[in-house]
Amino acid sequence: MPDSSTDHWHDPALPFVEARRACHSRACYKAHSHPTFSIGAVDAGFSHFRGAGHGSQRLCPGTLVLVPAHRVHACNPEPNSAWSYQMLHLDAEWLRRLRSECGLAEEHLDAPARISAEPALYRQFCQLIEVLFASVSALEKETALITFLGDGAWSHCAALDMAPAADRAALNIDLNDLADEQLAQLTLAELAGMAGLDRYGLIRAFRRATGLTPHAWLLNARVNRARQLLRHGCELAEVAYRLGFADQSHFQRVFKTHAGTTPGLYRRTR
Numbered sequence: 001m002p003d004s005s006t007d008h009w010h011d012p013a014l015p016f017v018e019a020r021r022a023c024h025s026r027a028c029y030k031a032h033s034h035p036t037f038s039i040g041a042v043d044a045g046f047s048h049f050r051g052a053g054h055g056s057q058r059l060c061p062g063t064l065v066l067v068p069a070h071r072v073h074a075c076n077p078e079p080n081s082a083w084s085y086q087m088l089h090l091d092a093e094w095l096r097r098l099r100s101e102c103g104l105a106e107e108h109l110d111a112p113a114r115i116s117a118e119p120a121l122y123r124q125f126c127q128l129i130e131v132l133f134a135s136v137s138a139l140e141k142e143t144a145l146i147t148f149l150g151d152g153a154w155s156h157c158a159a160l161d162m163a164p165a166a167d168r169a170a171l172n173i174d175l176n177d178l179a180d181e182q183l184a185q186l187t188l189a190e191l192a193g194m195a196g197l198d199r200y201g202l203i204r205a206f207r208r209a210t211g212l213t214p215h216a217w218l219l220n221a222r223v224n225r226a227r228q229l230l231r232h233g234c235e236l237a238e239v240a241y242r243l244g245f246a247d248q249s250h251f252q253r254v255f256k257t258h259a260g261t262t263p264g265l266y267r268r269t270r
Contacts, residue, residue: 002042004022004023004024004025004026004082005022005023005024005270006020006021006022006023006260006261006265007020007021007022007133008020008261008265008266008269009132009133009269010231011138011141012075012250013138014093014138014141015091015231016089016090016094016095016144017089017090017091017094017132017145018088018089019086019087019088019089019129019132019133020086020087020089020260020261021084021085021086021087021129021133022084022085022086022260023043023044023084024044024082024083024084025077025082025083025084025085025260026077026081026082027256027260028076028077028257029074029075029076029257029260030074030216030257030258031050031072031073031074031210031211031212031216032069032072032073032074032220032223032258033069033071033072033073033210033220033224034069034070034089034224035068035069035070035092035224036089036090036091036092037066037067037068037089037090037091037092037095038066038067038069038087038088038090039064039065039066039067039087039088039090039125040064040065040075040085040086040088041062041063041064041065041085041086041087041122041126041129042059042060042061042062042063042083042084042085043061043084043085043086043126044061044083044084045061045077045078045081045082045083045084046058046059046060046061046077046078046081046083046103047059047075047076047077047078047079047083047085048076049065049073049074049075049113049115050073050074050075050077050158051067051071051072051073053114057115057160059075059115060117061150062117062119062122063115063116063117063122064114064115064116064117064118064121064125064157065113065114065116066113066114066116066124066157067113068092068111068112068113068114069092071113072209072210072211072212073113077106086125086126086129086231088125088128088129088132090149094165095149096144096178098149098150099149102149102150103254104150112159112160113159113160114157114158114159114160115157115158115160116157116158118157124151126146126147127144128144128145128148131144132144132145152180173194173195175221180229180242180243181221181226181242181244183218183221183225183243183244184222184242184243184244184245185244186218188202188203188214190217191214202214216258219254219258220258222243222244222245222254223254223255223258223259225243226239226243226255226263227252227259227266229242229243230263230266230267231267233267234267236248236251236252236263236264236267239251239263251263252264
């Protein structure tokens with residue numbers, strides 16, 4: 001059986017992008033979301049993609065999935081099998097400005113996840129990932145990234161169904177202004193108040209729009225905040241403490257089920 005491996009790339013000179021590639025992976029992820037626009041490609045094996053509002057979509061090699069920021073999703077290999085894939089994460093505001101600069105239509109907050117089976121787009125994506133991982137200048141990497149994004153329009157790709165807009169609108173809760181300790185200690189009543197709902201209404205809205213409980217959604221938000229802290233070089237123990245995890249081991253387990261890697265490896269590749 002081939003050995004599994006996972007590589008990560010991000011560079012302080014290009015803080016708006018990071019990439020990951022995994023070979024022969026059997027790791028499974030919980031439903032989660034990113035504050036970034038994400039593009040994933042299946043290189044080998046088969047997987048199943050789930051996003052809020054629709055069932056499972058089987059992905060074959062050569063398939064790309066484009067997931068808007070904050071869209072809850074999960075993509076895992078078929079049972080008892082491995083797969084290989086590549087991921088690209090783009091800062092949502094940076095991407096919005098770039099699309100405007102390129103004269104492309106702006107992606108709406110309610111834009112659906114999309115799937116492409118176009119061989120040419122898959123090849124272009126693979127070439128971009130190769131450049132990002134290569135030992136070349138930041139200028140060359142940024143040029144390749146902007147060329148790919150400027151050339152590729154994904155509005156024609158097959159769109160996946162979503163949860164009703166009314167349910168999604170109820171969850172537009174901005175956590176960015178909360179300190180780490182506040183994010184760690186939010187109660188159900190406080191979260192419901194931020195959404196303008198009662199506690200039961202909040203639970204129902206989360207279930208319909210994301211398939212997650214409020215606790216799972218907050219846990220995902222804490223992992224995303226942890227990514228930011230780790231990229232800035234914070235120690236694992238400090239991140240675990242600031243974000244309210246029981247201990248460093250608990251933090252590592254939760255982070256890996258959401259991010260597909262350990263926080264230590266994620267921090268070392270900054």
